[in-house]
Amino acid sequence: MKPEEGQLYGERYRLISRIAIGGMGEVWKAHDPIILRDVAIKILKPEYMGDPGFLERFRTEAKHAARVNHEGIANVYDYGEDSGSAFLVMELVPGDSLAKILEDRKVLPATEVLDIVAQTARALYSAHQDGLVHRDVKPGNLLITPDGQVKITDFGIARVADQVSLTATGQVMGTVQYLAPEQATGKSATPSTDIYSLGIVAYEALAGNRPFTGDNQMMIAMSQIRDIPPPLPEDIDPAVSELIMDCLAKKASMRPATALELAQRAEKLSGKSPVGQFNTRMIETVKPLPQTTTIIDTVENKVEKQSAVWPWVSVIAVVVLTTVGVLIAILTQPNPTPTHTPTETPTVTPTPTPTETPTTPSTATVFASDVMEQNVDVVETLLVGKGLIVSRVEGTPLPTGDPRINTVYEATPLGSLPVGTTVIVTYYVEDTTQTAPSN
Incomplete structure (x- = not known):
């Protein structure tokens, strides 16, 4: 059944007007006559109803979004399957998406961008604490209310850390312009993946353009893997630029250690206090995602600013090593075998420690x-x-x-x-x- 104005879904929700069309379905404004409120209803496209994978992914979106209780994540109220369609009933958020705002205004002041980053990062941290990685953070999935509150939406391709992914290992999921290097090479998403994507969003809002471009999506993905982002405009505070470039580090271990750390750094730079009460609850049955230590003071892709002195030799060395590492990761997908580092043999022992030979998947x-x-x-x-x-x-x-x-x-x-x-x-x-x- 094709969605049309006036149609009733679940014998309860009457469609009022279409809000948007996405890859998996349409989003409509609808009215709930039982509790007398307007809602947003996301309806799966009919052609996907016969595909168990898409249908299960759609059902999972409801479970994922309902899993986290945070004011910065759009609420999910209901889910149903009716008249050959599946639908998801969500909070109707007033305002516009950040994508629409950037389309109209092109660039935003640094204080406004820092506020958006801080709010989004705190909401993401709440999701990460519940073992959930969004995997598709982009302006179109960040809704901004008239009073400036950020609401994250669309957990359709999110991944729960303690569950098997709905897609096969190695599938590239997410929007390529905001894809982290590890996603582009088919590796598993982690909380740091969301931090990288949010860094792309912040860069775009400050500069008026995305840091990585290309003639097609494959070229953009390769740029995410190998290229250093261009400097932000010179009128941006160097401390703000440093924060964004930290988020865009190719190595996840070089980014802010957690989304909470990112939020706190953004709040400190903007001089604003956190919005609302931050929820950090953890579901006990979910294993926390492993997180490597981040070296905050070392930025692998920091851009030279004005009088700052940059050790170019170090930059070149890091870039070369990163590129080589990524190429090895690409060539050895899906299960790269790490190279064993032999321990140094004491001089009293004549027999050297053997070195393991990495195996390439056949x-x-x-x-x-x-x-x-x-x-x-x-x-x-x-x-x-x-x-x-x-x-x-x-x-x-x-x-x-x-x-x-x-x-x-x-x-x-x-x-x-x-x-x-x-x-x-x-x-x-x-x-x-x-x-x-x-x-």
């Missing part, structure tokens, strides 16, 4: 859910990272503007494949043969 596993309905550039990045060869095939042409253009709808072979196997990927293309109607 096979790569690819599931249909890894590639179907994904952008072809992202799919190619994923498969190449697993050691496979990609052969693109232009498939069914679609009218200009169809959101499915450049998405994959067929791939073969799939399953457990020898490294070096060629995977044929077929994707929708734009119909360039369309002609304007004659008069």
Whole structure:
């Protein structure tokens, strides 16, 4: 059933007006006559109802968002399946998304950006404490109320730390412009992944553009992996620039250790106190995510500012080492074997300690859910990272503007494949043969 104004869902929620269209469905403003309030209702697209993976992901969004109780995360009220559709009933947040605000204003003052970062980071920390990583932090998923409160939405691809991911290991999930380097190489998301994405959001709000660009999504993903972000505008306080560049460190261990630390640093720079009472509850059955120690004073990609003296030799060395490490990670997906570092043998012992030889996986596993309905550039990045060869095939042409253009709808072979196997990927293309109607 296609959503239309006036339709009733769950015999309770009547649609009023459409708010937005997303990749998985549509979001509508609706009215709940039982408790007399307006709500937001997210309706899964009919074509995904027959796909158990998409349906389960949609159900999981309800569980994920309801799992965390924090004022900075949009509430979930209800979930249902009715008339061939699945729907999620959420808090209707007044105001606009940060994406809409940036579209209108282009750039924001540093104090406003720091406030958004602090609020978002505190909400993310609450989710992280409950073992949940968002994995798709971007301006479109940050709603700003008229009084300046931030609400995070869309936990559709979030991952619970103590559960098996709904997608196969190695799948690239998230929006490529805000993708952390570890996500781009198919590694598991961690709380630091959300910190990196929030750093991209802050950079965009301060500079008016994103730090990493490219002609296609694959090139953008590669830029996330290997490139150092350009300096922020010179009128930005160097301390603010330093905080953002810390978030954008290629190595997760070089970023702020937790989202709470990020929030506190942003609040200190802005001179503002935290908004509301921060909830840090932890569900006892959820194992906390492991977190490596962060060296706050060492910034691997800090940009030279005015009179600051920068040790260029160190920068070059770090960049080279990081690039080599990433390339090794890509070539050894999905299960890279760490190199063993032999211990130094005492002089009294003539027999040296042997060095383990790293093994390269001989096979790569690819599931249909890894590639179907994904952008072809992202799919190619994923498969190449697993050691496979990609052969693109232009498939069914679609009218200009169809959101499915450049998405994959067929791939073969799939399953457990020898490294070096060629995977044929077929994707929708734009119909360039369309002609304007004659008069």
